[in-house]
Each structure stands twice: as C-alpha cells, then as structure tokens.
Amino acid sequence: MPATPAWPPKSLPRLFVRVPLGEGATIDLDQRQANYLGNVMRLGVGAEVLLFDGASGEWLGRVEEAGRKRMTLTVGRRTREVEAIPDVWLAFAPVKRTQTDWLVEKATELGAARLMPVITQRTIVERVKTGRLESIAIEAAEQCGRTVLPQIDEPIALARFLDQRDSARTLYFADENGGEPAASSFKAGPALILTGPEGGFTGQERDLIRSAANAVPVSLGPRILRAETAALAGLAAYMAVAGDWRL
Ligand code: SAM
Numbered sequence: 731m732p733a734t735p736a737w738p739p740k741s742l743p744r745l746f747v748r749v750p751l752g753e754g755a756t757i758d759l760d761q762r763q764a765n766y767l768g769n770v771m772r773l774g775v776g777a778e779v780l781l782f783d784g785a786s787g788e789w790l791g792r793v794e795e796a797g798r799k800r801m802t803l804t805v806g807r808r809t810r811e812v813e814a815i816p817d818v819w820l821a822f823a824p825v826k827r828t829q830t831d832w833l834v835e836k837a838t839e840l841g842a843a844r845l846m847p848v849i850t851q852r853t854i855v856e857r858v859k860t861g862r863l864e865s866i867a868i869e870a871a872e873q874c875g876r877t878v879l880p881q882i883d884e885p886i887a888l889a890r891f892l893d894q895r896d897s898a899r900t901l902y903f904a905d906e907n908g909g910e911p912a913a914s915s916f917k918a919g920p921a922l923i924l925t926g927p928e929g930g931f932t933g934q935e936r937d938l939i940r941s942a943a944n945a946v947p948v949s950l951g952p953r954i955l956r957a958e959t960a961a962l963a964g965l966a967a968y969m970a971v972a973g974d975w976r977l
Pocket of ligand 1: 903907925927930931953956960
C-alpha cells in the first residue's frame with residue numbers, strides 16, 4: 731500500500747459486506763445498508779459504490795435495484811488488492827464505554843491488526859460488548875480505506891493473557907513508571923502493545939508483566955496519559971518507528 735493515500739479521497743461510499751465478493755456477483759444489502767445508501771446518500775439505480783469483504787480487496791459495485799428497504803448491487807472490477815497491515819496487536823484494559831469506542835475506532839484507523847481487551851485488577855468496566863466494537867471497527871475501516879478488519883477478541887484476564895501469549899511476539903508494555911523511550915524500543919517484527927486501565931496496573935501486575943519472556947517496558951513520555959490516549963499513542967509511535975509510516 732502506498733504510504734501517502736491518493737488525494738483528494740475518492741468520493742464513492744465504501745461499504746463492508748459479509749459475503750465473499752467477486753466479479754459478476756450479486757449482493758443484496760441488509761436494511762441498514764440499503765437505508766444508508768438509498769435514503770441517506772440518495773443513491774439510485776446505476777450509482778457506484780466501493781465494496782470490501784475483509785478478505786479479497788476492494789471492488790466496484792453498481793446499484794441494480796433500489797427499493798425503500800432493500801437494494802441490490804452487482805460487483806464489477808476489483809479496484810484494490812488486500813493491503814499489507816503491520817503485524818501489530820493492541821492489548822488494552824477496557825475503559826468506560828465512550829472511551830473504549832473511541833479507542834477501537836482510532837486503533838482501526840491507525841492500522842492495528844488485532845484488538846484484545848484485557849481485564850486487570852483495576853479494570854472497572856463489567857462488560858465489553860465485542861459485537862458493538864466490531865460495528866465501530868467496520869465503520870472506521872469503511873471510512874479510512876482499510877480492506878481488512880482488525881480481529882476483535884473476547885475479553886481475557888491478564889494472567890491468562892500472559893500465559894497464552896506466544897513469546898516470539900515482542901510484548902511492548904506501556905509502563906508509566908518508566909521504560910525504554912518509545913522511539914528507540916519498537917523494532918520490526920511481530921509486536922503486541924499492552925496498556926493499562928485508568929488506575930494503572932498494580933505493582934504485582936507490573937512485576938508479572940515485566941518478568942514475561944520477551945517483554946519490553948516502554949515509556950510514552952514524561953506525562954501520564956489517559957488510558958485510551960496511551961493505547962493510541964503507543965500504536966502511533968509503533969507505526970512511526972517500526973510500522974508502515976516509514977514506507
Ligand atoms: N496509575 C496512573 C496514575 O493513576 O497515576 C495512571 C495510569 S494511566 C492513566 C493508564 C495506562 O496508560 C498505564 O497503565 C500505562 O499502560 C499507560 N500510560 C500512561 N502514561 C504513560 C506513559 N507516560 N508511559 C507509558 N505508559 C503510560
């Protein structure tokens with residue numbers, strides 16, 4: 731994928747669909763998408779849209795039939811191949827709903843390949859609705875031009891998360907008590923960034939994370955960032971130093 735997106739951005743609406751795309755395929759949109767294209771965007775028969783299915787790149791679609799609650803598209807040529815996404819996962823302690831929604835939207839735009847809610851001792855949210863987070867990631871991917879959605883995991887307890895992780899993937903632990911400066915710590919290769927909740931990790935959790943194999947404590951600067959800011963700052967710093975902002 732080019733480092734600098736084509737500009738000005740294409741004005742065609744982009745839609746994620748849950749069926750495999752291919753030239754000549756017919757797609758029946760669900761009611762929500764039909765309403766969006768027909769009633770909000772005011773597209774009628776013959777209008778063009780961009781479609782992606784999360785696996786086969788991006789395709790040009792054409793409206794064949796438009797009803798009040800339904801719309802049928804035919805798929806034309808492929809407009810883009812699947813882009814390469816840096817192999818970076820973001821594990822974050824979920825915060826309040828609005829901030830978690832924001833985190834997921836922005837992490838999708840920044841290019842996280844996988845999002846992993848991790849429950850810590852000071853995590854205060856009781857439920858994480860992954861279906862809702864997936865819808866937010868879809869909208870962000872539609873808007874920012876991604877053709878592949880981030881994988882969104884079910885929440886997992888910190889101890890289990892550490893037990894199950896593959897230690898070949900470097901664990902960059904955002905530690906507000908100090909660590910390697912972000913600009914010199916991120917290296918190319920499979921990466922996992924871990925950030926804590928509003929109240930931070932407990933001392934016991936910090937010790938556990940620091941003692942995990944291939945864990946690198948990282949500082950995100952001299953100021954204490956809010957939990958959601960830290961997650962996105964870590965991801966942005968990774969993209970600049972070791973991800974696809976360098977290309
Ligand atoms: N325990 C802290 C306190 O109350 O002073 C606040 C924790 S901070 C709001 C939430 C999380 O963001 C931390 O657990 C850490 O992962 C990350 N974080 C915030 N600022 C950071 C920094 N300057 N360097 C590294 N990580 C940071």
